[in-house]
Amino acid sequence: MTLLELDAVRASYGKVQVLQDVSLSVPDGGAVGILGANGAGKTTTLRAISGTVNVRGRITFDGIDITRSGPEKVASLGIAHVPEGRGTLPNLSVRENLRVGAYLRKDRRGIAQDIDFVLELFPHLERRIGQNASTLSGGEQQMLAIARAFMAKPRLLVLDEPSLGLAPSTSQDVYDSIQRLRDESGIAMLVVEQNANLAFRIVESATVLETGHSVLSGTVEELKGRDEIRKAYLGG
Ligand SMILES: Nc1ncnc2c1ncn2[C@@H]1O[C@H](COP(=O)(O)OP(=O)(O)OP(=O)(O)O)[C@@H](O)[C@H]1O
Ligand SMILES: [Mg+2]
Numbered sequence: 001m002t003l004l005e006l007d008a009v010r011a012s013y014g015k016v017q018v019l020q021d022v023s024l025s026v027p028d029g030g031a032v033g034i035l036g037a038n039g040a041g042k043t044t045t046l047r048a049i050s051g052t053v054n055v056r057g058r059i060t061f062d063g064i065d066i067t068r069s070g071p072e073k074v075a076s077l078g079i080a081h082v083p084e085g086r087g088t089l090p091n092l093s094v095r096e097n098l099r100v101g102a103y104l105r106k107d108r109r110g111i112a113q114d115i116d117f118v119l120e121l122f123p124h125l126e127r128r129i130g131q132n133a134s135t136l137s138g139g140e141q142q143m144l145a146i147a148r149a150f151m152a153k154p155r156l157l158v159l160d161e162p163s164l165g166l167a168p169s170t171s172q173d174v175y176d177s178i179q180r181l182r183d184e185s186g187i188a189m190l191v192v193e194q195n196a197n198l199a200f201r202i203v204e205s206a207t208v209l210e211t212g213h214s215v216l217s218g219t220v221e222e223l224k225g226r227d228e229i230r231k232a233y234l235g236g
């Protein structure tokens with residue numbers, strides 16, 4: 001079953017149209033990547049899904065048309081977005097950040113269980129549980145942002161360049177955490193990355209964006225077999 005579907009999506013900032021024709025779908029429980037160069041429209045595609053830019057075309061989630069839904073409605077339907085640059089609450093502790101992630105939930109026991117679950121998956125965070133988020137390293141902040149989004153108990157986790165600004169070994173650590181989260185929870189993911197070697201560790205298929213168009217999509221095996229993908233995104 002398809003969980004999320006974008007069909008011929010267009011989006012603009014003011015008069016400037018940035019997305020021209022983006023189509024992609026995420027199966028229920030699947031993991032899909034979005035690849036593309038700087039400025040291709042990857043972040044804007046995620047904003048279109050989250051309801052923070054004006055969109056034409058059609059976006060459906062779990063069969064519901066969310067094309068014109070605002071961010072609160074989209075979040076309440078079960079889409080959690082970890083934006084570029086992370087956005088943890090710097091003056092709250094790791095534990096408090098995780099609690100904030102669950103603020104729409106009422107199931108206190110489920111929240112406590114999920115905090116234990118994410119701390120087991122993210123041992124870096126467990127070691128820093130009482131520290132303010134502002135004192136965490138960049139990689140730890142990224143892990144916290146992902147764990148916090150998961151605390152909302154979403155059906156789809158949307159991640160915008162989790163490796164941005166991180167050293168290669170730290171990026172690997174962050175992707176190890178994402179992989180564990182996916183393996184252990186089975187949650188669906190939509191992951192934007194410029195580094196396909198990282199994205200291909202966790203996604204089953206991907207879409208390539210160029211200047212606001214989705215120009216190519218396929219399974220990881222299909223994409224790895226294409227020269228233009230190897231040259232542009234896999235380092236040769
Ligand atoms: N708030 C905004 N107002 C006006 N133009 C914007 C805004 N945000 C992005 N753009 C423009 O939209 C285009 C696509 O930007 P977007 O951020 O979606 O690209 P991206 O693929 O995420 O790039 P990057 O890899 O650098 O993060 C760019 O030309 C950018 O300058
Ligand atoms: Mg971006």
